[in-house]
Amino acid sequence: xxxxxxxxxxxxxxxxxxxxxxxxxxxxxxxxxxxxxxxxxxxxxxxxxxxxxxxxxxxxxxxxxxxx
Numbered sequence: 001x002x003x004x005x006x007x008x009x010x011x012x013x014x015x016x017x018x019x020x021x022x023x024x025x026x027x028x029x030x031x032x033x034x035x036x037x038x039x040x041x042x043x044x045x046x047x048x049x050x051x052x053x054x055x056x057x058x059x060x061x062x063x064x065x066x067x068x
Contacts, residue, residue, distance in 0.1 A: 011060055012043050021053060033057065 005018045019038055026034060026049065033048035033056040044061035 006055065008038075008045075008047070008055070008058070010040050010043075010045065011058060012045075013041065015040075021049075023053070026053060037061065 009016045032051045036047045038045045048057040050056045
């Protein structure tokens with residue numbers, strides 16, 4: 001499985017960045033592709049990971065509300 005930091009080019013601002021993969025949280029996932037929400041600067045991305053923790057798809061979040 002491909003664990004550790006991932007590289008991604010932001011589809012909004014076109015900046016390349018690394019992000020840490022939440023491996024412990026993904027071990028509890030029963031269904032893939034699993035969505036992972038990433039906050040990048042002032043916008044949010046939704047990255048879908050397959051069962052091997054590889055990036056399957058990326059989309060831009062149209063709206064985001066943070067809550068706990």
